Amino acid sequence: MSPQFAGDGTTRQVIVIVEPEIGLRSETNGIRSATGADISSLSAVLANDSITLEPLFGQSEERLRSATANLAEETSEPVPDLSVYYQAIVPAERAEAVAEQIRNQPGVAGAYVQPQMGLPFELNAMAPTQQATPPITPSFVLRQNYLDPAPVGIDTAYAWSLAGGRGAGVRVIDIEGGWRFSHEDLLQNAGGLIGGVQSTDLGWRNHGTAVLGEIGGDANAIGVTGIAPDANCRAVSVFRDASFTYNLPQALVQAANSLSPGDIILIEQQYGHPTRGWTTVEWWPAEFDAIRYAVTRGIIVVEAAANGGNNLDDPVYNTPLAGFPASWTNPFNRANRDSGAVVVGAGNPPAGTHGRNSQPNTGEPYVDRARCGFSNFGAMVDVQGWGWEVTTSGYGDLQGGSSEDTWYTDQFSGTSSASPIVVGALACVQGVLRAAGRIPLSPARARELLRSTGSPQQAATGRPVTQRIGNRPNLRQLIPAALQQSSWTGTQFTGTVPANQTICWFTFNWPAHWHVLWTVVPTSPFSNAPQVTWKVRVTRSSDRFITYWICVTNLTNQPVNIEGRFAVLGW
Incomplete structure (x- = not known):
């Protein structure tokens, strides 16, 4: 299998989106409409090319509809209808033609060819050294400068003092294609593979091990010490079966269903845009809706911005x-719609890291926290991590030998190396909140705090700060901001309720992480x-905001003037 793309190149995946009103059902002998809609034209197209439609998210339409309906009821938020997505595996040379045929049929909202996907192997081509492995691996923690106090690192020592x-009590799921769970430094809290199948390719395996x-x-x-070594780290593979069928959306939903609010998903993937190259995955419809589903469940989704060097505001x-x-x-453009993910760009390490002042492969000078030349950038990029010189497990260029279980690198790079730094920082914060008996950060609150704290992005030649990749996390700022509490009272509204009647007032844009009590006097x-x-009735209008409906009933036979008072108990 190629290290860049799924499968053997002979087939491609066509993503099909149907109109919910036709109630499409995929069965062993074809398709049918649960609502009695005429789908004969679509059936004929599928039959002519011997195409089978299967639910993209791996469950029956009824189960998917039930899951999304229940989630919408629990959260009072709109939830994407995942039951309308299907996939068809077709010959590569016919993929575009098949997609065009399908999307022209009644009842079909869209049909497109799944983009090529890949990991940044061009940035991580390190080869293991041939030197014999020492009897006991030395500590490489002093080479993990991203652990150092800010602004060089994220100040894990501060977090670890609390x-x-x-990361105790926090669960993390990494989504990519391969890992070495038997590695000597991943034995304490790594929970293994819980979904999909691992690629046999060494590139995938090294990458996941490094993350x-x-x-x-x-x-x-x-060896190394992780940013959140007490967190439980597991994995879901993008390869869903022994044929290495690629399905990131299904992996995302499986991961989300395996976690609880406040836990974290990491997406270590990037897709090829036809004219712009490597691009952030949420631009594609199925991936966006899968992320949205996870975020609605309260899961923090951390998404690599990708390594195309592109302006995402283009x-x-x-x-x-x-x-x-x-x-x-x-x-x-989050004014259009917002997946809720935390999007991570890649920034340079300080000059002198590992004795180098520039990247040996590219010659890029190191200006601390300046955008790495390969990193995508734009207004929607929330935060940055180290994009070069990351010391971690895997690859073997720092310590090699005959066994992958003792391999280490100090050259892991890309938005792939940047994103785990952000995941680790968030896991530390969530662990502190859990230990303090506080509710964990919501996805929206996590993103807000990452944007409002941290070590600021810096400029380098040809890479001004207007090419936004955000701040580098600083746990000494981030944790106190997450723990901050304040309380106050006030009067939100006044009014008159006629005799023996009920009137409702509503008040909106209350931050969802505030604890608010209402009293009517x-x-x-x-x-x-x-x-x-x-x-008091409550609507969660978005990840960030709550709307309160206060319905007041007059129990007397004469009008009553009232005040609607609130008490914010903590935030």
């Missing part, structure tokens, strides 16, 4: 690909009987 600050080492490398006297991204549904809008004097009662 209860829960090593897990950054986040959760064992806290011991050998108007070219406003133009959908052929076969995208008419409802699609560019998610890189009559201001018209009355004696000997209760005057009003009230009920």
Whole structure:
């Protein structure tokens, strides 16, 4: 199998999106409509090319509809209908023609060819040394400068000084294609593969091993130590079966269903845009909706911005690909729509890291926290991590030998090396909050704090700070900001409730992480009987905001003036 793309190149995946009203059902002998819609034309096209449609998310349409309906009821948020997505595996040379045929059929909202995907192997081509492995691996922690105090690193020592600050009680799922779970530095809290099948390719395996080492490398006297070594790190593979069928959306949903609010998913993938090269995956419809599903469940999704060196604000991204549904809008402009993911760019390490002042492969001078030349950038990029010189498990260029279980590198790079740093930082924060008996950060709150704290991005020649990749996390700022609490009271509204009637007031844009109590107090004097009662109803209008509905009932036979008072108990 090629290290760049899934499969053997003879087939491609066509993503099909149907209109929900036709109630499409995929069965062993073809398709049918649960609503009685005429799907004969679509059936004929599929039959002529011997094409089988299967639910993209791996479950029956009924289960997917039930899951999304239940989630919408629990959260009072709109949830993407995942049951309308299907996949068809077709010969590569016929993929575009098949997609065009399908999308022209009644009841089909869209049909497009799944983009080529890949990992940044061009940045991570390190070969293992042939030197014999020492009897005991030495400690490489002093080479992990991204652990250092800010602004050089993210200041893990501060987090580790606090209860829960090593990520205790936090679960992380890494989504990519391969890992070495038997590695000597991934034995304490790595939970293994919980979905899909591993690639047999060494490039995938090294990559996943390096990512897990950054986040959760064992806290011991050998090798590296992860940023959040007490976090439970598991994996879901993008390859869903023994044929290495690639399906990132299904992997995302499986990961989300395996986690609880406050846990973390890492997406270590990038897709090839036809004219711009490597691009952030949420630009594609199925991936966006899968991320949105996870975020609605309260899972923090950390997404690599990708390594195309592209401006994600470029108007070219406003133009959908052929076969995208008419409802699609560019998610890189969050005013259009927002997946809720934390998007990570790659920044340079300080000059002198590992004795180098520039990247040996590219000659790129190191200006600390300046955008790496390969990193995508733009307004939607939230935060940066180290994009070069990351010391972690895998590859073997720092310590090699005959066994992959003792391989280490100090050259891991890309938005692939940057994103695990952010995951680790968030795991430390969530661990501290859990240990303090506080609710964990929501996806929206996590992103807000990453943007408002940290060591600022710097400029380099040809890479001004207007090419946004965000700040580098600083746990000494981030954790106190997450723990900060304040309380106050006030009057939000006044009004008059007619005799024996009920009137509702609503008030919106209350931050979702605030704890708010409501009280309604009559201001018209009355004696000997209760005057009003009230009920508070709540809508979570988005990841960030709550709308409260306060319905006041007048229990008397005369009008009552009232005040709606609030008490913020903490935030």
